[in-house]
Amino acid sequence: MKKAFTLLEVNLAMFVMAMGVLSMIALYPLGFREADQSREDVAAAAYCESVMNSLAAALTATNIPWSRWQSLGNDQATFPDKGWSDYFVDNYFATPKSSSAMRGQVNSTFQQVISGIGGNPYSVSAPSQPRGLACGLVVAFTGTRCAIGVRATRRPAMLLAQPLFFTEVNFQGDLDK
Amino acid sequence: MMKRQAFTLLELLMVVAVMGLLGTVSTAGYYAAVSSMEVRGAKESVASVIQAAQQRAATDHVPTGVYFYNQLLREGSVSHNASVVGVAVAVRAGGRVSCVIDKGGKYLVDEFSDLDRGRKVQRRNMSAQDRSDLNNRSSSMRLYRIDTTNKKIEVSEVFDYVVERIDNIDTCDESFATVGGATTNIASYAYQIADGTSNSADSKWRAGDLYGYEIAVIQLPHNMIFGKTIPTSLNSPIADEPVKSVFFRTDGSPRGSTSVSLSTCRTTGANGALSVISTYQSDQVDTSN
Numbered sequence: 253m254k255k256a257f258t259l260l261e262v263n264l265a266m267f268v269m270a271m272g273v274l275s276m277i278a279l280y281p282l283g284f285r286e287a288d289q290s291r292e293d294v295a296a297a298a299y300c301e302s303v304m305n306s307l308a309a310a311l312t313a314t315n316i317p318w319s320r321w322q323s324l325g326n327d328q329a330t331f332p333d334k335g336w337s338d339y340f341v342d343n344y345f346a347t348p349k350s351s352s353a354m355r356g357q358v359n360s361t362f363q364q365v366i367s368g369i370g371g372n373p374y375s376v377s378a379p380s381q382p383r384g385l386a387c388g389l390v391v392a393f394t395g396t397r398c399a400i401g402v403r404a405t406r407r408p409a410m411l412l413a414q415p416l417f418f419t420e421v422n423f424q425g426d427l428d429k
Numbered sequence: 430m431m432k433r434q435a436f437t438l439l440e441l442l443m444v445v446a447v448m449g450l451l452g453t454v455s456t457a458g459y460y461a462a463v464s465s466m467e468v469r470g471a472k473e474s475v476a477s478v479i480q481a482a483q484q485r486a487a488t489d490h491v492p493t494g495v496y497f498y499n500q501l502l503r504e505g506s507v508s509h510n511a512s513v514v515g516v517a518v519a520v521r522a523g524g525r526v527s528c529v530i531d532k533g534g535k536y537l538v539d540e541f542s543d544l545d546r547g548r549k550v551q552r553r554n555m556s557a558q559d560r561s562d563l564n565n566r567s568s569s570m571r572l573y574r575i576d577t578t579n580k581k582i583e584v585s586e587v588f589d590y591v592v593e594r595i596d597n598i599d600t601c602d603e604s605f606a607t608v609g610g611a612t613t614n615i616a617s618y619a620y621q622i623a624d625g626t627s628n629s630a631d632s633k634w635r636a637g638d639l640y641g642y643e644i645a646v647i648q649l650p651h652n653m654i655f656g657k658t659i660p661t662s663l664n665s666p667i668a669d670e671p672v673k674s675v676f677f678r679t680d681g682s683p684r685g686s687t688s689v690s691l692s693t694c695r696t697t698g699a700n701g702a703l704s705v706i707s708t709y710q711s712d713q714v715d716t717s718n
Protein backbone atom coordinates (compact mmCIF):
# COMPACT_ATOMS: atom_id res chain seq x y z
CA MET A 253 0.00 0.00 0.00
CA LYS A 254 1.27 3.40 -0.94
CA LYS A 255 1.95 5.53 2.16
CA ALA A 256 3.99 8.46 0.96
CA PHE A 257 4.70 10.63 -2.07
CA THR A 258 7.71 9.71 -4.08
CA LEU A 259 10.40 12.28 -4.75
CA LEU A 260 9.29 12.44 -8.36
CA GLU A 261 5.72 13.24 -7.31
CA VAL A 262 6.85 15.94 -4.94
CA ASN A 263 9.07 17.45 -7.60
CA LEU A 264 6.26 17.39 -10.09
CA ALA A 265 3.88 19.00 -7.64
CA MET A 266 6.42 21.71 -6.86
CA PHE A 267 7.00 22.26 -10.54
CA VAL A 268 3.30 22.62 -11.23
CA MET A 269 2.87 24.97 -8.27
CA ALA A 270 5.85 27.01 -9.30
CA MET A 271 4.45 27.33 -12.79
CA GLY A 272 1.12 28.44 -11.38
CA VAL A 273 2.65 30.95 -8.99
CA LEU A 274 5.01 32.30 -11.62
CA SER A 275 2.12 32.67 -14.06
CA MET A 276 0.15 34.62 -11.48
CA ILE A 277 3.14 36.83 -10.73
CA ALA A 278 3.65 37.37 -14.44
CA LEU A 279 0.07 38.65 -14.62
CA TYR A 280 0.69 41.32 -11.98
CA PRO A 281 2.34 43.83 -14.32
CA LEU A 282 -0.50 43.30 -16.76
CA GLY A 283 -2.97 44.02 -13.99
CA PHE A 284 -1.06 47.11 -12.93
CA ARG A 285 -0.90 48.27 -16.53
CA GLU A 286 -4.63 47.76 -16.98
CA ALA A 287 -5.31 49.59 -13.74
CA ASP A 288 -3.09 52.46 -14.89
CA GLN A 289 -4.77 52.49 -18.26
CA SER A 290 -8.17 52.52 -16.68
CA ARG A 291 -7.13 55.35 -14.37
CA GLU A 292 -5.82 57.27 -17.35
CA ASP A 293 -8.99 56.62 -19.32
CA VAL A 294 -11.09 57.95 -16.45
CA ALA A 295 -8.86 61.00 -16.09
CA ALA A 296 -8.92 61.60 -19.85
CA ALA A 297 -12.69 61.20 -20.01
CA ALA A 298 -13.22 63.50 -17.05
CA TYR A 299 -10.93 66.09 -18.56
CA CYS A 300 -12.59 65.90 -21.99
CA GLU A 301 -16.06 66.19 -20.46
CA SER A 302 -14.90 69.10 -18.40
CA VAL A 303 -13.42 71.02 -21.35
CA MET A 304 -16.42 70.24 -23.54
CA ASN A 305 -18.99 71.26 -20.94
CA SER A 306 -17.14 74.41 -19.92
CA LEU A 307 -16.95 75.59 -23.50
CA ALA A 308 -20.54 74.57 -24.23
CA ALA A 309 -21.70 76.54 -21.20
CA ALA A 310 -19.74 79.60 -22.27
CA LEU A 311 -20.93 79.38 -25.86
CA THR A 312 -24.60 79.10 -24.94
CA ALA A 313 -24.55 82.34 -22.96
CA THR A 314 -27.45 84.56 -23.97
CA ASN A 315 -25.42 87.76 -24.03
CA ILE A 316 -22.97 86.82 -26.77
CA PRO A 317 -23.41 89.32 -29.62
CA TRP A 318 -24.14 87.74 -32.99
CA SER A 319 -21.41 89.83 -34.56
CA ARG A 320 -18.84 88.28 -32.24
CA TRP A 321 -20.09 84.79 -32.99
CA GLN A 322 -19.77 85.50 -36.68
CA SER A 323 -16.28 86.87 -36.29
CA LEU A 324 -15.30 83.70 -34.44
CA GLY A 325 -16.45 81.81 -37.50
CA ASN A 326 -14.62 84.20 -39.78
CA ASP A 327 -11.39 83.63 -37.89
CA GLN A 328 -11.32 80.19 -39.38
CA ALA A 329 -12.31 81.42 -42.83
CA THR A 330 -9.15 79.99 -44.30
CA PHE A 331 -9.89 76.66 -42.72
CA PRO A 332 -8.34 74.17 -42.57
CA ASP A 333 -5.03 75.95 -42.56
CA LYS A 334 -5.99 78.50 -39.94
CA GLY A 335 -8.34 78.76 -37.04
CA TRP A 336 -9.04 76.76 -34.00
CA SER A 337 -7.88 73.56 -35.59
CA ASP A 338 -4.44 74.84 -36.39
CA TYR A 339 -2.54 72.96 -33.76
CA PHE A 340 -3.49 69.70 -35.40
CA VAL A 341 -2.27 70.99 -38.71
CA ASP A 342 1.05 72.14 -37.35
CA ASN A 343 2.85 69.05 -38.54
CA TYR A 344 1.51 67.29 -35.52
CA PHE A 345 1.51 63.93 -37.17
CA ALA A 346 4.95 64.39 -38.62
CA THR A 347 6.47 65.55 -35.36
CA PRO A 348 4.20 64.80 -32.44
CA LYS A 349 4.32 67.51 -29.84
CA SER A 350 4.96 66.83 -26.22
CA SER A 351 2.04 66.40 -23.88
CA SER A 352 2.78 69.70 -22.18
CA ALA A 353 2.89 71.57 -25.50
CA MET A 354 -0.44 70.09 -26.47
CA ARG A 355 -1.97 70.97 -23.11
CA GLY A 356 -0.72 74.51 -23.55
CA GLN A 357 -2.33 74.63 -26.98
CA VAL A 358 -5.67 73.47 -25.61
CA ASN A 359 -5.52 76.18 -22.95
CA SER A 360 -4.66 78.73 -25.60
CA THR A 361 -7.53 77.66 -27.85
CA PHE A 362 -9.87 77.69 -24.86
CA GLN A 363 -8.86 81.23 -24.00
CA GLN A 364 -9.12 82.32 -27.63
CA VAL A 365 -12.73 81.17 -27.74
CA ILE A 366 -13.56 82.79 -24.42
CA SER A 367 -12.05 86.12 -25.40
CA GLY A 368 -13.61 85.74 -28.85
CA ILE A 369 -17.11 85.73 -27.40
CA GLY A 370 -16.34 88.89 -25.49
CA GLY A 371 -15.48 87.68 -22.04
CA ASN A 372 -16.26 84.96 -19.65
CA PRO A 373 -19.99 84.92 -19.01
CA TYR A 374 -19.99 82.18 -16.40
CA SER A 375 -16.43 82.57 -15.19
CA VAL A 376 -15.45 79.33 -16.80
CA SER A 377 -11.79 78.60 -17.13
CA ALA A 378 -9.84 75.89 -18.83
CA PRO A 379 -10.00 72.87 -16.52
CA SER A 380 -6.74 71.84 -14.93
CA GLN A 381 -5.13 69.02 -16.82
CA PRO A 382 -3.71 65.83 -15.39
CA ARG A 383 0.05 65.64 -15.89
CA GLY A 384 1.24 63.84 -18.95
CA LEU A 385 -2.11 63.99 -20.67
CA ALA A 386 -1.90 64.89 -24.35
CA CYS A 387 -5.11 66.48 -25.53
CA GLY A 388 -6.64 67.98 -28.63
CA LEU A 389 -9.45 70.49 -28.85
CA VAL A 390 -11.30 71.56 -31.96
CA VAL A 391 -13.91 74.29 -31.83
CA ALA A 392 -15.44 74.69 -35.28
CA PHE A 393 -18.05 77.26 -36.29
CA THR A 394 -20.49 77.07 -39.18
CA GLY A 395 -23.41 79.48 -39.25
CA THR A 396 -25.26 79.28 -35.96
CA ARG A 397 -23.63 76.00 -35.07
CA CYS A 398 -20.50 75.35 -33.13
CA ALA A 399 -19.01 71.89 -32.81
CA ILE A 400 -16.71 71.09 -29.93
CA GLY A 401 -14.50 68.01 -30.14
CA VAL A 402 -12.05 66.92 -27.47
CA ARG A 403 -9.70 63.96 -27.20
CA ALA A 404 -7.13 63.07 -24.58
CA THR A 405 -4.63 60.30 -23.98
CA ARG A 406 -1.20 59.70 -22.51
CA ARG A 407 0.04 58.44 -25.86
CA PRO A 408 0.25 61.48 -28.14
CA ALA A 409 0.85 59.43 -31.26
CA MET A 410 -2.49 57.69 -30.75
CA LEU A 411 -4.51 60.79 -30.03
CA LEU A 412 -6.86 60.49 -32.98
CA ALA A 413 -7.53 56.85 -32.17
CA GLN A 414 -9.04 57.88 -28.83
CA PRO A 415 -12.80 58.33 -28.38
CA LEU A 416 -14.00 61.73 -29.48
CA PHE A 417 -15.98 63.71 -26.94
CA PHE A 418 -18.25 65.69 -29.13
CA THR A 419 -21.07 68.11 -28.70
CA GLU A 420 -22.69 70.80 -30.74
CA VAL A 421 -24.25 74.03 -29.53
CA ASN A 422 -26.40 76.54 -31.33
CA PHE A 423 -26.03 80.26 -30.99
CA GLN A 424 -28.24 81.42 -28.12
CA GLY A 425 -26.97 84.97 -27.84
CA ASP A 426 -28.12 88.39 -28.84
CA LEU A 427 -28.93 88.71 -32.51
CA ASP A 428 -29.34 92.46 -32.40
CA LYS A 429 -25.78 93.25 -31.35
CA MET B 430 -5.84 -5.31 -7.01
CA MET B 431 -4.27 -2.16 -5.58
CA LYS B 432 -6.69 0.68 -4.85
CA ARG B 433 -5.96 3.77 -6.94
CA GLN B 434 -5.42 6.82 -4.69
CA ALA B 435 -4.06 9.57 -6.91
CA PHE B 436 -4.38 11.15 -10.36
CA THR B 437 -1.86 10.16 -12.91
CA LEU B 438 0.30 12.77 -14.61
CA LEU B 439 -1.57 12.15 -17.85
CA GLU B 440 -4.88 12.91 -16.16
CA LEU B 441 -3.54 16.10 -14.68
CA LEU B 442 -2.16 17.20 -18.01
CA MET B 443 -5.49 16.45 -19.65
CA VAL B 444 -7.29 18.59 -17.08
CA VAL B 445 -4.85 21.43 -17.57
CA ALA B 446 -5.25 21.19 -21.36
CA VAL B 447 -9.03 21.21 -21.12
CA MET B 448 -8.96 24.20 -18.75
CA GLY B 449 -6.63 26.05 -21.09
CA LEU B 450 -8.91 25.35 -24.00
CA LEU B 451 -11.99 26.50 -22.10
CA GLY B 452 -10.15 29.62 -20.96
CA THR B 453 -9.16 30.52 -24.49
CA VAL B 454 -12.65 29.99 -25.84
CA SER B 455 -14.28 31.92 -23.01
CA THR B 456 -11.87 34.86 -23.36
CA ALA B 457 -12.67 35.17 -27.04
CA GLY B 458 -16.35 34.78 -26.18
CA TYR B 459 -16.07 37.50 -23.55
CA TYR B 460 -14.70 40.04 -26.02
CA ALA B 461 -17.31 39.01 -28.57
CA ALA B 462 -20.00 39.48 -25.92
CA VAL B 463 -18.72 42.95 -25.01
CA SER B 464 -18.69 43.91 -28.67
CA SER B 465 -22.17 42.55 -29.29
CA MET B 466 -23.46 44.35 -26.19
CA GLU B 467 -22.23 47.61 -27.65
CA VAL B 468 -23.93 46.85 -30.95
CA ARG B 469 -27.10 45.80 -29.16
CA GLY B 470 -27.04 48.97 -27.09
CA ALA B 471 -26.68 51.11 -30.20
CA LYS B 472 -29.47 49.24 -31.97
CA GLU B 473 -31.72 49.67 -28.96
CA SER B 474 -31.01 53.38 -28.73
CA VAL B 475 -31.79 53.74 -32.43
CA ALA B 476 -34.99 51.79 -31.91
CA SER B 477 -35.86 54.01 -28.96
CA VAL B 478 -35.55 57.19 -30.99
CA ILE B 479 -37.68 55.66 -33.74
CA GLN B 480 -40.20 54.63 -31.11
CA ALA B 481 -40.20 58.11 -29.59
CA ALA B 482 -41.09 59.55 -32.98
CA GLN B 483 -43.78 56.97 -33.50
CA GLN B 484 -45.33 57.56 -30.09
CA ARG B 485 -45.24 61.31 -30.55
CA ALA B 486 -46.99 60.93 -33.90
CA ALA B 487 -49.75 58.88 -32.31
CA THR B 488 -50.21 61.01 -29.18
CA ASP B 489 -49.94 64.46 -30.79
CA HIS B 490 -51.54 63.42 -34.09
CA VAL B 491 -48.84 65.10 -36.09
CA PRO B 492 -46.48 63.66 -38.68
CA THR B 493 -43.08 62.80 -37.23
CA GLY B 494 -39.88 61.45 -38.63
CA VAL B 495 -36.38 60.38 -37.75
CA TYR B 496 -33.42 61.83 -39.57
CA PHE B 497 -30.26 59.75 -39.54
CA TYR B 498 -27.02 61.38 -40.52
CA ASN B 499 -23.31 61.29 -39.90
CA GLN B 500 -21.79 64.44 -38.60
CA LEU B 501 -18.25 65.09 -39.75
CA LEU B 502 -15.76 67.13 -37.82
CA ARG B 503 -12.46 68.09 -39.41
CA GLU B 504 -9.74 67.88 -36.80
CA GLY B 505 -6.80 68.45 -39.06
CA SER B 506 -5.84 69.47 -42.56
CA VAL B 507 -7.57 68.05 -45.60
CA SER B 508 -5.07 65.22 -45.72
CA HIS B 509 -6.39 63.92 -42.44
CA ASN B 510 -9.54 61.97 -42.05
CA ALA B 511 -12.56 63.66 -40.60
CA SER B 512 -14.02 62.36 -37.37
CA VAL B 513 -17.45 60.87 -37.80
CA VAL B 514 -20.28 60.97 -35.28
CA GLY B 515 -23.51 59.13 -36.07
CA VAL B 516 -26.55 61.15 -35.02
CA ALA B 517 -30.26 60.36 -35.10
CA VAL B 518 -32.84 63.07 -34.54
CA ALA B 519 -36.53 62.50 -33.96
CA VAL B 520 -38.39 65.34 -35.63
CA ARG B 521 -41.90 66.42 -34.80
CA ALA B 522 -43.89 68.44 -37.31
CA GLY B 523 -44.55 71.89 -35.93
CA GLY B 524 -46.62 73.32 -38.72
CA ARG B 525 -46.57 74.48 -42.28
CA VAL B 526 -44.90 77.49 -43.76
CA SER B 527 -47.68 79.80 -44.82
CA CYS B 528 -45.46 82.23 -46.66
CA VAL B 529 -41.82 82.84 -47.37
CA ILE B 530 -40.52 86.38 -47.24
CA ASP B 531 -37.25 87.07 -48.98
CA LYS B 532 -36.52 90.65 -48.14
CA GLY B 533 -33.76 91.72 -45.80
CA GLY B 534 -33.29 88.09 -44.92
CA LYS B 535 -35.31 85.01 -45.60
CA TYR B 536 -38.27 84.51 -43.27
CA LEU B 537 -40.46 81.45 -43.03
CA VAL B 538 -43.75 82.57 -41.55
CA ASP B 539 -46.34 80.31 -40.03
CA GLU B 540 -49.36 82.54 -39.60
CA PHE B 541 -51.63 79.77 -38.42
CA SER B 542 -49.54 78.08 -35.77
CA ASP B 543 -50.95 77.71 -32.31
CA LEU B 544 -48.42 79.60 -30.23
CA ASP B 545 -49.14 77.51 -27.17
CA ARG B 546 -48.29 74.24 -28.84
CA GLY B 547 -45.01 72.70 -29.67
CA ARG B 548 -41.72 74.32 -28.93
CA LYS B 549 -41.86 76.97 -26.27
CA VAL B 550 -40.38 80.11 -27.69
CA GLN B 551 -38.65 82.22 -25.10
CA ARG B 552 -40.17 85.62 -24.75
CA ARG B 553 -37.23 87.72 -23.80
CA ASN B 554 -36.59 91.43 -24.18
CA MET B 555 -40.15 92.32 -23.44
CA SER B 556 -39.42 95.92 -22.58
CA ALA B 557 -41.61 98.61 -24.10
CA GLN B 558 -38.93 99.47 -26.61
CA ASP B 559 -38.46 95.90 -27.63
CA ARG B 560 -42.17 95.37 -27.88
CA SER B 561 -42.32 98.22 -30.31
CA ASP B 562 -39.86 96.36 -32.45
CA LEU B 563 -41.10 93.72 -34.71
CA ASN B 564 -40.65 90.71 -32.56
CA ASN B 565 -39.67 88.92 -29.44
CA ARG B 566 -36.61 87.18 -30.69
CA SER B 567 -35.56 83.84 -29.39
CA SER B 568 -32.50 81.71 -29.96
CA SER B 569 -31.17 79.90 -32.97
CA MET B 570 -32.31 76.39 -33.69
CA ARG B 571 -32.30 73.73 -36.33
CA LEU B 572 -35.49 73.69 -38.33
CA TYR B 573 -36.25 70.55 -40.30
CA ARG B 574 -37.93 70.59 -43.68
CA ILE B 575 -40.03 67.44 -43.80
CA ASP B 576 -40.47 66.33 -47.38
CA THR B 577 -42.80 63.34 -47.16
CA THR B 578 -43.21 63.17 -50.92
CA ASN B 579 -39.54 62.52 -51.57
CA LYS B 580 -39.08 60.92 -48.13
CA LYS B 581 -36.37 63.33 -47.09
CA ILE B 582 -35.69 65.44 -44.07
CA GLU B 583 -33.41 68.42 -44.50
CA VAL B 584 -32.25 71.04 -42.07
CA SER B 585 -31.90 74.80 -41.94
CA GLU B 586 -30.37 76.92 -39.22
CA VAL B 587 -32.84 79.57 -38.17
CA PHE B 588 -33.65 82.14 -35.52
CA ASP B 589 -37.16 81.70 -34.28
CA TYR B 590 -39.39 84.60 -33.50
CA VAL B 591 -42.77 85.30 -32.14
CA VAL B 592 -43.73 88.04 -34.51
CA GLU B 593 -45.93 90.62 -32.87
CA ARG B 594 -46.15 93.10 -35.69
CA ILE B 595 -46.09 91.06 -38.81
CA ASP B 596 -46.69 94.10 -40.99
CA ASN B 597 -43.32 95.50 -40.00
CA ILE B 598 -41.38 92.83 -41.73
CA ASP B 599 -43.19 93.33 -44.98
CA THR B 600 -45.58 90.45 -45.13
CA CYS B 601 -46.02 88.35 -48.17
CA ASP B 602 -49.66 89.29 -48.15
CA GLU B 603 -50.33 92.83 -47.01
CA SER B 604 -53.98 92.15 -46.45
CA PHE B 605 -53.10 89.51 -43.92
CA ALA B 606 -52.18 92.07 -41.28
CA THR B 607 -54.85 94.52 -42.20
CA VAL B 608 -58.38 94.25 -40.98
CA GLY B 609 -60.81 96.76 -42.34
CA GLY B 610 -58.00 99.00 -43.49
CA ALA B 611 -56.34 99.14 -40.07
CA THR B 612 -53.10 97.45 -39.19
CA THR B 613 -53.53 94.66 -36.69
CA ASN B 614 -50.91 93.00 -34.57
CA ILE B 615 -51.11 89.30 -34.99
CA ALA B 616 -48.74 87.02 -33.18
CA SER B 617 -47.23 84.46 -35.51
CA TYR B 618 -44.24 82.30 -35.69
CA ALA B 619 -41.53 83.36 -38.10
CA TYR B 620 -38.20 81.71 -38.65
CA GLN B 621 -35.35 83.69 -40.11
CA ILE B 622 -32.77 81.63 -41.94
CA ALA B 623 -29.38 82.47 -40.50
CA ASP B 624 -26.98 84.30 -42.74
CA GLY B 625 -23.81 82.59 -43.79
CA THR B 626 -25.20 79.08 -43.75
CA SER B 627 -25.51 76.87 -46.76
CA ASN B 628 -27.75 74.02 -45.78
CA SER B 629 -29.54 71.90 -48.28
CA ALA B 630 -33.00 73.12 -47.30
CA ASP B 631 -32.26 76.86 -47.26
CA SER B 632 -33.22 77.53 -50.86
CA LYS B 633 -36.01 74.96 -51.01
CA TRP B 634 -38.48 76.37 -48.53
CA ARG B 635 -41.83 77.11 -50.11
CA ALA B 636 -45.27 78.06 -48.81
CA GLY B 637 -47.01 74.89 -47.73
CA ASP B 638 -43.84 73.07 -46.66
CA LEU B 639 -44.07 71.00 -43.52
CA TYR B 640 -41.52 71.99 -40.92
CA GLY B 641 -40.51 70.36 -37.69
CA TYR B 642 -38.08 70.46 -34.83
CA GLU B 643 -36.13 68.06 -32.65
CA ILE B 644 -37.79 66.10 -29.88
CA ALA B 645 -35.03 63.57 -29.23
CA VAL B 646 -31.42 63.21 -30.27
CA ILE B 647 -28.98 60.33 -29.88
CA GLN B 648 -25.32 59.92 -30.73
CA LEU B 649 -23.84 56.58 -31.69
CA PRO B 650 -20.76 55.33 -29.80
CA HIS B 651 -17.50 56.67 -31.19
CA ASN B 652 -16.78 53.62 -33.30
CA MET B 653 -20.16 53.41 -35.00
CA ILE B 654 -21.71 55.25 -37.93
CA PHE B 655 -25.00 55.19 -39.77
CA GLY B 656 -24.97 53.57 -43.20
CA LYS B 657 -22.43 51.22 -44.66
CA THR B 658 -19.65 53.47 -45.87
CA ILE B 659 -17.33 55.95 -44.22
CA PRO B 660 -18.36 59.45 -45.26
CA THR B 661 -15.53 61.46 -46.72
CA SER B 662 -16.77 64.68 -48.28
CA LEU B 663 -16.04 67.62 -46.05
CA ASN B 664 -15.33 71.11 -47.27
CA SER B 665 -16.05 72.92 -44.04
CA PRO B 666 -15.11 72.34 -40.41
CA ILE B 667 -18.38 70.60 -39.68
CA ALA B 668 -20.85 69.03 -42.07
CA ASP B 669 -23.78 66.64 -42.03
CA GLU B 670 -24.04 63.73 -44.39
CA PRO B 671 -27.63 62.44 -44.57
CA VAL B 672 -28.10 58.71 -44.46
CA LYS B 673 -31.81 58.06 -44.20
CA SER B 674 -35.15 59.44 -43.07
CA VAL B 675 -38.15 57.52 -41.78
CA PHE B 676 -41.65 58.88 -41.28
CA PHE B 677 -44.76 58.19 -39.25
CA ARG B 678 -48.26 59.26 -40.10
CA THR B 679 -50.54 60.97 -37.61
CA ASP B 680 -51.85 57.60 -36.40
CA GLY B 681 -48.32 56.34 -35.75
CA SER B 682 -48.18 54.05 -38.75
CA PRO B 683 -44.89 54.11 -40.64
CA ARG B 684 -44.39 55.20 -44.19
CA GLY B 685 -42.07 52.54 -45.51
CA SER B 686 -39.18 50.96 -43.66
CA THR B 687 -38.51 51.84 -40.04
CA SER B 688 -35.00 50.51 -39.63
CA VAL B 689 -31.61 51.81 -40.64
CA SER B 690 -28.25 50.19 -41.16
CA LEU B 691 -25.41 51.04 -38.85
CA SER B 692 -21.80 49.94 -39.05
CA THR B 693 -19.07 49.37 -36.54
CA CYS B 694 -15.71 50.85 -37.47
CA ARG B 695 -12.16 50.41 -36.37
CA THR B 696 -9.49 53.06 -36.24
CA THR B 697 -6.73 51.80 -38.45
CA GLY B 698 -4.00 54.27 -37.60
CA ALA B 699 -2.90 57.19 -35.54
CA ASN B 700 -4.34 59.57 -38.13
CA GLY B 701 -7.83 58.46 -37.18
CA ALA B 702 -8.66 56.67 -40.44
CA LEU B 703 -11.69 54.43 -40.02
CA SER B 704 -12.61 51.21 -41.73
CA VAL B 705 -15.96 49.43 -41.54
CA ILE B 706 -15.86 46.09 -39.75
CA SER B 707 -19.48 44.97 -39.71
CA THR B 708 -22.84 46.31 -40.72
CA TYR B 709 -26.06 45.71 -38.86
CA GLN B 710 -29.69 46.56 -39.32
CA SER B 711 -31.26 48.47 -36.44
CA ASP B 712 -34.09 46.81 -34.54
CA GLN B 713 -37.48 47.11 -36.13
CA VAL B 714 -39.95 49.00 -34.03
CA ASP B 715 -43.20 47.19 -33.44
CA THR B 716 -45.64 49.13 -35.57
CA SER B 717 -48.46 46.66 -35.32
CA ASN B 718 -50.59 48.78 -32.99
